[in-house]
Amino acid sequence: MKVRMSIEQRLFRLVLWTGIVCFLAFEAVSFYGLNDVRRYTIEQGQEMGAASAAFAEQVADEQAKQRFALLAREKAKRIDSEMARIKEDTELLAKTMTQILTKPDKYLPRRLPVGGETPIASGQPYLFFTPALRASGHIADVMPEADIAANAADTMALWANTYEPGHELTYFYAAELGYIISVDVMADRNENVKFYDEWYAPSFDPRNRPWYKEAKATGKTIFTNVFVGIEGYPAIACMAPYYDKNGFAGGAGIAHNIDSLYKQLATNELEGTNVNFILNAQGQVVLSSEKAGVLSAAEKGDDLRQGTEQDLAAKAVSMVEGQSAVDMVLVEGKEYYIAYAPIPSMKWSYGTLIEKDVVVQPAQAAKDHLLTQAENFFAAFSKYFRDNLLRTAVLLLLLLLMLYYASRKAADRFVQPLLTLTAGVRDISSGNLEKKLSLKTGDEIEQLAESFNQMTDELRRYIKKLEQAAAERERIATELSVAARIQAGSLPRDFPSQKGCELFATMQPAKEVGGDFYDFYFLDDKRLLLTIADVSDKGVPAALFMVRSKTVLGSSILRTEKEGGSLADAVMIANDELCQNNEAEQFVTAFAAVIDMVTGQVSYVNAGHNPPVLLHKQEGSGDARLLPRADNPMLGVMEGLVYKENTLQLAPGDTMLLYTDGVTEAMNKEGQMFTKEQLLRTLSAGQGKKAEEIVSICMEAVGKHAAGAEASDDITMLCFHWQGI
Numbered sequence: 001m002k003v004r005m006s007i008e009q010r011l012f013r014l015v016l017w018t019g020i021v022c023f024l025a026f027e028a029v030s031f032y033g034l035n036d037v038r039r040y041t042i043e044q045g046q047e048m049g050a051a052s053a054a055f056a057e058q059v060a061d062e063q064a065k066q067r068f069a070l071l072a073r074e075k076a077k078r079i080d081s082e083m084a085r086i087k088e089d090t091e092l093l094a095k096t097m098t099q100i101l102t103k104p105d106k107y108l109p110r111r112l113p114v115g116g117e118t119p120i121a122s123g124q125p126y127l128f129f130t131p132a133l134r135a136s137g138h139i140a141d142v143m144p145e146a147d148i149a150a151n152a153a154d155t156m157a158l159w160a161n162t163y164e165p166g167h168e169l170t171y172f173y174a175a176e177l178g179y180i181i182s183v184d185v186m187a188d189r190n191e192n193v194k195f196y197d198e199w200y201a202p203s204f205d206p207r208n209r210p211w212y213k214e215a216k217a218t219g220k221t222i223f224t225n226v227f228v229g230i231e232g233y234p235a236i237a238c239m240a241p242y243y244d245k246n247g248f249a250g251g252a253g254i255a256h257n258i259d260s261l262y263k264q265l266a267t268n269e270l271e272g273t274n275v276n277f278i279l280n281a282q283g284q285v286v287l288s289s290e291k292a293g294v295l296s297a298a299e300k301g302d303d304l305r306q307g308t309e310q311d312l313a314a315k316a317v318s319m320v321e322g323q324s325a326v327d328m329v330l331v332e333g334k335e336y337y338i339a340y341a342p343i344p345s346m347k348w349s350y351g352t353l354i355e356k357d358v359v360v361q362p363a364q365a366a367k368d369h370l371l372t373q374a375e376n377f378f379a380a381f382s383k384y385f386r387d388n389l390l391r392t393a394v395l396l397l398l399l400l401l402m403l404y405y406a407s408r409k410a411a412d413r414f415v416q417p418l419l420t421l422t423a424g425v426r427d428i429s430s431g432n433l434e435k436k437l438s439l440k441t442g443d444e445i446e447q448l449a450e451s452f453n454q455m456t457d458e459l460r461r462y463i464k465k466l467e468q469a470a471a472e473r474e475r476i477a478t479e480l481s482v483a484a485r486i487q488a489g490s491l492p493r494d495f496p497s498q499k500g501c502e503l504f505a506t507m508q509p510a511k512e513v514g515g516d517f518y519d520f521y522f523l524d525d526k527r528l529l530l531t532i533a534d535v536s537d538k539g540v541p542a543a544l545f546m547v548r549s550k551t552v553l554g555s556s557i558l559r560t561e562k563e564g565g566s567l568a569d570a571v572m573i574a575n576d577e578l579c580q581n582n583e584a585e586q587f588v589t590a591f592a593a594v595i596d597m598v599t600g601q602v603s604y605v606n607a608g609h610n611p612p613v614l615l616h617k618q619e620g621s622g623d624a625r626l627l628p629r630a631d632n633p634m635l636g637v638m639e640g641l642v643y644k645e646n647t648l649q650l651a652p653g654d655t656m657l658l659y660t661d662g663v664t665e666a667m668n669k670e671g672q673m674f675t676k677e678q679l680l681r682t683l684s685a686g687q688g689k690k691a692e693e694i695v696s697i698c699m700e701a702v703g704k705h706a707a708g709a710e711a712s713d714d715i716t717m718l719c720f721h722w723q724g725i
Contacts, residue, residue, distance in 0.1 A: 065326040068339035068352065071274075073324070076341035076350040079278065083223070084345045086238045086254050089159050089171075091221055093252035094240035096152050097173055099641075101145070101244035106642055109147035112181065116200075120193040122186040123161045125153030130205045133178030142177040145244075149173065149181060155638075156183045165189060168233070168257035173242070174206035175250035187257075198230045206251070215239045215251045223346060226258060226286045226297060234258040234297070236286070258287055258297070275336075275353040278343070279304060279319050286348070294331070295353075315340065319349035328356065417445045425452060492520060495691075496528070501597060502691040503528075505718035506699065508662075514714035515542025515588075516660045517550045523561055526597045531557075532718050533590035533635075534609065534660040541584065542714075549588045549635065552577045557592065567594055568645035571605045571635070575643070578636040587636040591658055600650035600722055605643050608634035610661050610676075615683050615694075617653030624683040626676065652724035655694065657683060662713035663698065666706045674705050691719040 100107055115126040127146060129139055152173065160171040160183045172182040184193040198204055206212050211224045221240040229235045237255040241248055277288040277295045284301040294309055304316040311329035315338055318325065322342040329338045331353070340351035417439050424437040436456075437449035495503045505518045515535030523529050533549055535542045553574045560570035571592060578588070591612060593604035604627075611626045632643045650656070659679070666674040682701045686694045695717050702715060 065337065065339075068337055068354070069324075069326045069341075072326075072339035072341040072350055072352055075276070075352070076324075076343050079348070079350060080343040080345050083238075083343065083348075086256060087221055087223075087345065090238040090240045090252060090254050092159075093152070093156065093171065093173070093254070094221075094242040096155055097149060097242040097250075097252055098244075100149060100151050101242070101249055103642065104145075104148045104244075106640075107148055107151045109144070110150040110153070111147055112150045112153055115182065115193065116195040120184070122189050122191055122193065123157055123183060124193075125150070125157050125181065125183050126193070128180040128182060128199070130178045130180065130207075131200055131202050132205055135202070136178075139179075142175070142179050145175070145177060146179045146181070149175065153181060153183070156181070160185050168259070170255040171253075172255070173250060173252050174212060176207065176248060177250075178205075178207070180206065196230050204230075211237060211239045211253075212251050215241045216248055219248075225280065225284070229255060277351050279316060279349045279351065281320060281347045283316050283320050312338075315351070319351060322347070322349065329353070417441050424449070491517060496520075496522070498597065500723045501528070502721040502723075503530075503719070504690075504692040504695050505532075505716075506695055507714065507716040508699075508711075509538075509543075509714045510662070510711040511539045514538060514716075515546045516662065516714040516716035517546050518658070518716055518718045519550060519554060520718070523557075523594065528595045528597055528720075529557060529592070530595065530658060530718060530720060531590065531592045532609070532658040532660065532716060533588050534662070534714070534716070535588045536586050538714065541586070545584070545586045545588065549574075549578060549590070553590060553592070553635075566645055567592060567603055567605050568643045571607055571632075571643045572641065575607070575633075575635045575637075575641055576639045579639040582636055587634045589634050589660075593656075593658075595650070595720070595722070597722075600652070600654070600724060602648040602650060602656075603645055604648065605632065605645050606630035607632050607643060610659060610664065612659070613657040613680060613683055614648070615655035615657065615687060617651065617655075617687070624680045626680070650722045652722065655683075655691070655719065655721045657694065657698070658718040658720075659698075660714060660716045662711075662715040663702055663717060665713060666702045666715065667709055667712055668706055669709045674702055678705070691721045694721075695719045 112125055112127040113120065115128040120126045127150070133139060133142065156171045156173075160169065163169065163185060166187055167185060168187040170182060170184045172180055174180050186193065211222060214222055219241055221238065224237045224239070226234050226236055235255050235257055237253050239251050239253040241250070242252050243249050275288075275290055275295055277285050277290065277297070280286045283303040283305040285295055285297045285304060286301070288295050288297040290296045294304070294307060294312065305313050305320065307313050307316070309329075309331050312331055315327065315329055319340045319342075322344070324341040326337065326339040329336050335356040336353040337356060338351060338353050340349055342349050420437075420439060437452050439446050439449040491505075491507055495505070503520060505520070507514065507516050507518060509516070515538055517531075517533055517535075519529075519531045521529055531553060533546070533553070535546045535549060537545075553571075556574035556577065557567070557570040560566070560573060571590070588607075589609040590607045591604065591609040592607075593602050593612075595602050606627075606629070611629045613624055613626055616623045616625070627648065628646075630644060630646055633641050664674050664676045664679055678701070679698065682698055683694065686697045689697065698717055699715070
């Protein structure tokens with residue numbers, strides 16, 4: 001029988017012979033290879049230093065380009081968002097004033113404090129008269145309009161004060177009659193508005209400014225070039241015209257301190273040495289971190305494309321064309337990295353530069369340090385090797401003498417913990433995660449045992465978390481399923497079967513729950529109410545607001561019906577109620593119609609909703625067309641809005657389809673929408689079909705168009721067919 005050697009015996013022999021071989025090999029290699037090792041180490045170290053430096057420089061260049069590109073896109077997007085916000089606020093200001101002046105009988109006069117006569121706090125609305133109006137002595141003649149226009153002051157103040165501290169800007173209405181309603185927001189919110197002498201000079205009159213004349217002539221929203229305002233700071237303004245019953249009545253605008261906008265550029269700079277600037281469509285620098293030089297901003301700057309710096313001029317051409325890139329340029333004899341990206345809303349472009357030396361300097365410093373350290377290491381290495389050669393030989397000889405006596409004990413001490421560890425791991429692998437390994441060897445075996453203990457603890461916690469996560473996912477899925485059933489149950493499914501008419505509706509949410517709804521019920525024995533609405537956003541928030549909107553709209557209609565009011569009055573009441581406690585600032589588009597089942601007379605109010613389709617029966621052929629879009633706002637945007645009611649006469653055989661924008665804006669995999677035109681063609685082909693069949697045809701067409709694409713919005717349709725009684 002063959003005798004097997006134990007691990008202890010093998011370890012003993014291995015340690016002994018390894019020590020002997022290592023001693024002999026070490027002595028031989030150290031003695032004969034010292035000079036070759038030293039020479040080779042020095043050569044390889046020098047090559048490694050040069051290669052490392054080149055690699056560091058290359059990496060620094062690539063990282064700088066990536067960081068530059070990211071910075072340019074981020075800053076361009078931030079400035080674009082800021083300018084889009086200014087434009088949107090300006091247009092809302094103009095629309096608000098147009099609403100007030102075209103319907104002045106809906107508002108009560110309000111007197112504002114006159115700027116320059118009383119102290120005006122930052123963010124406080126005030127009234128100001130141009131010197132020409134003061135000199136004419138006709139201030140009293142314009143006060144009736146100014147007092148009515150003052151109803152827009154609170155909205156101005158509310159929007160103006162939404163900007164973060166540090167922004168310095170002015171919201172204003174410059175009236176054609178010569179008065180100005182303004183809200184000035186100071187950088188220091190505790191500072192009062194300053195009124196300068198230039199405001200009272202005969203030459204001061206906003207109506208003579210080019211931007212006022214351009215807005216008046218074109219009827220469009222415009223941005224000015226950079227100009228120095230009366231306050232002394234460079235600014236840019238956005239201007240939109242507003243109107244009264246007689247036509248153009250003035251301009252609404254926002255003037256923004258350029259220094260405030262520059263704060264958007266001054267954050268997240270690379271190394272704090274960037275040159276940041278913005279070019280307009282004419283190639284002029286309108287905003288810059290430089291106070292002087294070719295990239296500094298001026299009220300009437302030169303076209304950078306025509307400048308003497310050829311590299312910079314070429315990049316300016318690309319910037320004006322709306323391109324985005326990272327490259328190298330030579331400016332005033334120095335190499336720079338330049339990154340730029342477009343600002344679409346303004347047709348501007350953002351650019352940033354940094355000196356190449358600033359980027360590669362750390363790589364050069366690393367190279368010098370690496371070479372110096374390598375030389376020091378080579379010298380110390382040679383000396384250390386020589387000094388320790390003899391000491392190591394003597395030490396190894398003594399160790400060999402001790403190795404025989406210590407190897408057996410060391411082998412036993414090493415093997416025993418392994419046996420204990422093996423038994424414990426076998427127990428854990430069988431499923432006993434409560435098992436704990438206790439080994440006090442003071443080495444890696446003890447660390448391995450502790451690692452096994454940590455592993456079992458982590459496995460227990462992980463299994464527990466998996467169980468909790470599975471339970472939570474099941475709970476959420478159950479709640480969403482219940483919410484979907486509740487929402488579906490809140491929509492009427494019993495369609496009236498009254499003689500002379502057909503009605504069918506469906507709602508298909510984009511997510512588990514949606515923000516669309518429809519409703520119908522009889523107000524009396526001959527009048528049928530139809531409603532359809534679309535809440536902003538999707539999912540659970542939209543579903544909650546949908547329930548509120550459906551309840552508020554229905555109760556407002558019923559209450560107004562009892563009080564003898566009109567459908568427009570009911571929609572106005574519903575709008576005011578939805579605006580209250582609307583912290584999420586959600587809104588809803590809605591269409592409500594009351595149909596006389598005897599005469600076919602339809603009274604309806606369209607609150608910013610898609611215009612319904614009327615499928616008119618005309619000598620046997622279908623003619624589908626959209627109802628005219630009503631000039632009514634959405635619900636939940638602002639209190640006090642007035643809504644207009646329209647009427648329509650149905651002929652026997654006519655069909656009316658109400659729908660949400662999830663139908664016409666359903667997109668296929670290529671991003672193409674279904675469109676209103678395609679809906680009209682689909683409905684024209686459905687002439688003579690029942691209401692349910694028409695809805696089914698439209699749903700099939702939309703589903704076929706959007707096949708394979710993710711649903712982008714809720715899809716809701718309500719079809720009414722009137723045959724006459």
